[in-house]
Amino acid sequence: MSSLPVPEAPAASTASTASAASTVSTVSTVSVAPAVIVRTVPLDSDEPLLAYLPGAGDAGDSAPVVSWVRRGDGLVGWGTAVDFSAGGPGRFREAEAWWRSVAARAVVRDEVGVPGTGLVCFGSFPFADDSAEPARLVVPSTIVGRRDGRTWVTSVTLEPQLRPLETPAVAPEPPSPVGVTFADGSVSPSDYAHAVAEAVQRISSGALDKVVLARDLIATAKEPIDQRWVLRRLAERYENTWVFAVSGLLGATPELLVRRDQGLITSRVLAGTIRRTGDDEADLALAASLARSSKDLEEHEYAVRSVAEALAPHCSSMNVPEAPFVLHLPNVMHLATDVAAVSADDASSLTLAASLHPSAAVGGTPTAQAVALIGELEHMDRGRYAGPVGWMDAGGDGAWGIALRSGALLPDDPRTIRLYAGCGIVAGSDPESEVAESNAKLIPMRDALTSE
Template sequence: MSMQPASRATPVSVVVRTAALDDAGSLLEHLPADVPHDELVSWVRRGDGLVGWGEALVLETSGPSRFAEAEAWWDRVRVGAAVRNEVGVPGSGLVCFGSFPFSDDSNEPARLVVPSTVVGRREGRSWVTRTTLEPQLSPLGLPEPSPPPDAPTDLAFADGDVSPSDYAHAVAEAVARIAAGEIDKVVLARDLVATSSTPIDPRWLLRRLAESYENTWVFAVAGLVGATPELLVRRDKGLITSRVLAGTIRRTGDDEADLALAGSLARSSKDLEEHEYAVRSVADALAPHSSSMNVPESPFVLHLPNVMHLATDVAAVSADDASSLALAASLHPSAAVGGTPTAAAVRLIGELEHMDRGRYAGPVGWMDGNGDGAWGIALRSGAIDRDDPRQIRLYAGCGIVAGSDPESEVAESTAKLIPMRDALAPDHHA
């Protein structure tokens, strides 16, 4: 059951019960087959995290105030919740999942959902949470395993709103604007539409992505499914962390060649400059909420199966009670997905990109009743069509700076589409 409260001031009453489990096993295998595709949620990395399904409460909001409205709604839910939590770690008890559009003027709303059921694992501890609008007395066990998901069939790919040639033209124009001194960096994205003859099961995508990309956070909220390597922010009992990625090079598949490429990436002035912009934007946004901060002097190279990124892990100690969502809102959009200066870059995206990003490159993640949580940037992702689940729109973007080459950026965006394209494909090893 879903509900959208009418009054901001009135607490929202829900009953929440969390019980410990011996071992949850594979979290993704608990996701049921008989739930609508847009009611499955996930935030899983290396077997730990949260999955959920069903809708006890839902909020949809849009526009420039979407984060503030979501925060206000969550405060009312937290105040009105009757919580019995036998586990007491971040992610247990009352939990919501959220996904927010990149742009203030997107046609797609932000969505915050409190699942009816959540199964979690953290550092060897497992639990199940049930949330209802009425007191419930049923036992807190796990449901019977669902049949495994089927692969999409008869897949066909077509250009989305931005074709490769459109993208090359946009990159060339962006480079000209950078040369003219209008901005330092802008992130431009393009899309690709995949169509299946059968409904696309998010469970298939989540399992394939988790299998292939263990260094990422595998997520699903309201039909947006992906595997992001970029942690926008995590708040965990007073510790704030953020993983910044900017600067990318494609892998060849040859270990020796890739090692040489990783070295060239770590020395590339173009990529180091792009990375520095992104790190600075995150550190500046977190500073007002932090009593101390550690920003490493130089990045490390994060190796993913398809690409390598320059990466920096920023850590800070919380100085106020800002929730993980409030921190995510202060960080969005970072230079990694918008550009520098941010306001001018976002305006240029609106002018050159010629598509609505929807929730691509926006914050996606979860938050508990204490404000702890984790929010990634919705990259390496696709949005399953709400009305026609046989169709999914895939997205990829690249940071454009002085010296960017349009054809090289088209190739990089193509490489970034590979994780989702491969995840959709039938498993030939089965």
């Protein structure tokens, strides 16, 4: 492709590298955002998006990859034009302010013009206010996207003029993980069962209605784990999920926290789970029992109510189905409700995600009491597990899921990834059943790491 003449960037952004020009802070937002130069053009391709992600050293690019893909559509990217991090209770507000400042100073040439083109960031946020891990926003230097049969490529740079855009190449098949072993993490199955039993006692005493408790599992390979292998396996086997990767956090979430798309707001709420047997006739019977389960319906009602109440101030109208449907995934089935609403203000998708987090689906009800009990009983830092993960464009449209069915690569050891799973606990919960459910929720990541 030919190069595109663009206006020179404002003088305030004369740094020669992304690391020099971007500001990473866990305390406060930047005062002056870098000025980025962005161009999006159509791409004539029907290759799977994940096939474009380069490995370390491919095409001279060893930067981390990002992903948000479902059923062939979505976005992938690599390289880092600019990035940002922030921690603590103000992490959403600081990230939003930084992104607005980047968007305001960007010079954009967008020849496609749909949500996901032009300037786009990918982000992931820690579950808890006091997490040791910060929130991350990343603007990749190269993004490939697809929506409704249209494919495009976006280039982002800090240089005052774009280099010639080249058609991205399909990368070689990534190597599979070698010699993966598993070990208990901070919360063993027995520890988890004890925590569930204690939570049921608290709920029965009237202290709260529901709490979501999580456990972890450590997977270690003999060689560094290639994220692209895991992402491709998840996309092949769990097409009804959003396959994501941001700053070493990767997974396949079935739960869409919120999407903002040209004035329409949607959210998919999941709560209430049963493990599949692999026998279609038996699974149909289990699905029917799940749809009638008072324990699971109660858990689901809390989750739906929390989402509807959080979205209401930003919406002019809302549709909340009276009853959930059963979402069938290869390993489990969930009670699910799709909430749809019409936006009434200019709140971005990230602002909406912040207003929803933590929903009852990953925290509990009431929120404050549930989050406090999580801190007391879990005995681990969730990091970015169960926090919002997704993307946003310069206009505020975007999609944010909940980082479930996921794992986080250890930053100082790329051979090791920490996997997470959690379950909603209500008065009728049984500790051993919840351990079994958590095992089922670990299957997607375990299989992606160990099977061909």
